[in-house]
Amino acid sequence: MQRVTDSILNLSETIRYVAIYNHGELVTSSRSGTAGASSSESDKYEELLVNPTILTLVNQRGNIDCGGAEFVLVRYGNFYQIIMPIVEGHISICVEPFADPLKLIEPIVTTLNRSALRQSRS
16 A cells, blocks of 8 residues: 555645555555645544545435545645545545646546556446
């Protein structure tokens, strides 16, 4: 998983942080020197509690009659957060506030598909 987080972090200089929570294991990679970054302790609880809850709610709603959910984009004051389901967990990518996070979706999905972590779409 560390190889995947590092690969995604290297997709763009605008990616600040990548976390994969898979099978109960949390792996992160981050770029140093980012302004307005949250604390590592705060990030840990976001990955263990907040992001899985957000994905559960959005996936349940999306599966009713919206065709599922591929990702969630959150705009915090200091950054964007992209959250995607993977096979047994989620991936979370923090992006600079001046970037266009939607342009990163395709390269992120391509990287995940190569890693076999991507949630299959039926």
